[in-house]
Amino acid sequence: MPVSDRELTQMFERVLTLSKVDKTQSVAVLKSDYSNPRIVRAAMDAAQRLGANVYGVELPAFNHPRAMGMDMTAYCGDTPLTGNLAAQRALEAADLIVDTMMLLHSPEQEQILKTGTRILLAVEPPEVLARIMPTEEDKLRVNAAADRLKRARSIAVTSKAGSDFRATLGQYPTVTEYGFADEPGRWDHWPSGFLFSWPDEGSAEGTLVLDVGDILLPFKTYVREKVTLEIEEGFIRRIHGGFEAEYLRDYMAYFKDPEVYGISHIGWGLQPRAQWTAMGLHDKNDGMCMDARAFYGNFLFSTGPNTEVGGSRKTPCHMDIPLRGCDILLDGEPVVLAGDVVAPEASRA
Numbered sequence: 001m002p003v004s005d006r007e008l009t010q011m012f013e014r015v016l017t018l019s020k021v022d023k024t025q026s027v028a029v030l031k032s033d034y035s036n037p038r039i040v041r042a043a044m045d046a047a048q049r050l051g052a053n054v055y056g057v058e059l060p061a062f063n064h065p066r067a068m069g070m071d072m073t074a075y076c077g078d079t080p081l082t083g084n085l086a087a088q089r090a091l092e093a094a095d096l097i098v099d100t101m102m103l104l105h106s107p108e109q110e111q112i113l114k115t116g117t118r119i120l121l122a123v124e125p126p127e128v129l130a131r132i133m134p135t136e137e138d139k140l141r142v143n144a145a146a147d148r149l150k151r152a153r154s155i156a157v158t159s160k161a162g163s164d165f166r167a168t169l170g171q172y173p174t175v176t177e178y179g180f181a182d183e184p185g186r187w188d189h190w191p192s193g194f195l196f197s198w199p200d201e202g203s204a205e206g207t208l209v210l211d212v213g214d215i216l217l218p219f220k221t222y223v224r225e226k227v228t229l230e231i232e233e234g235f236i237r238r239i240h241g242g243f244e245a246e247y248l249r250d251y252m253a254y255f256k257d258p259e260v261y262g263i264s265h266i267g268w269g270l271q272p273r274a275q276w277t278a279m280g281l282h283d284k285n286d287g288m289c290m291d292a293r294a295f296y297g298n299f300l301f302s303t304g305p306n307t308e309v310g311g312s313r314k315t316p317c318h319m320d321i322p323l324r325g326c327d328i329l330l331d332g333e334p335v336v337l338a339g340d341v342v343a344p345e346a347s348r349a
């Protein structure tokens, strides 16, 4: 359903308030040719209504000749900001950046965050932003789960479909997404509500089975026949199944980069207002489909880059793959069983 401009501005006022925007703050709205002008306008108006010093930074769109599709998560690393030091300095001067063009998975984003500037990504359709408005309660639940994940030294994921995956943890930090950027140097994404870390280099092992109904992003497809990934020493070694397996093999091989098979962030969804079914009701280019990443009780794993946490894998191919119905155990203790969050209690909706 359409959201009115007035309501969109009020939503931004709420989320920018949660992001600690007030008259002491400067807010940069980062945009490019493909940004949603309604989101740009609502962010600018809301920040002004909160008394902040507001400015816009507009960057010419950047198209990598080998990138396919319009989903900004598909081809990571190079962005319209890459190489534009003057614009980066202008952005680093802000207390908060509202990113309407997507810096995620770029080295520049990490450099900006290190200066203490906060970044809030907002590129989903206004209807999705409205349906998954962030709350303080979301933050408490995601942080409760993060306290558990930070302590974990191993993760094991199994499912009736046949997944039997494990990795050791601890080399990389835990990342939370609860929908507002309220602390210095924090990046967040509205809408969200999930958490993740990265497997220790070389430690991811076993099998992940994409069952019917699991999701392949950025393809934005629901799997119709099982796809089996065999993982050894942190990398996907074999992909087998039917058509979807062939499609995935062909797509990943296109990049001619062995690092695309590396396992990237792994975690689970905690957002009850995100729906598994939502992707089927949107066009592929409406947004990046955060419903799929955040729906409650999913096991979200991904492939490719780990540069945002200081890893060495800078590959442009990034797949986000949420699975349903998994058991997720940390150090042998369950946090999710059969796709339902069971612990920690404070993380349950």
Ligand SMILES: O=c1ccc(O)c[nH]1
Binding pocket: 073, 104, 177, 189, 192, 293, 302, 320
């Ligand atoms: O919010 C996001 C979106 C994409 C991604 O890969 C991670 N987190």
Ligand SMILES: [Fe+2]
Binding pocket: 265, 302, 318, 319, 320
């Ligand atoms: Fe991802």
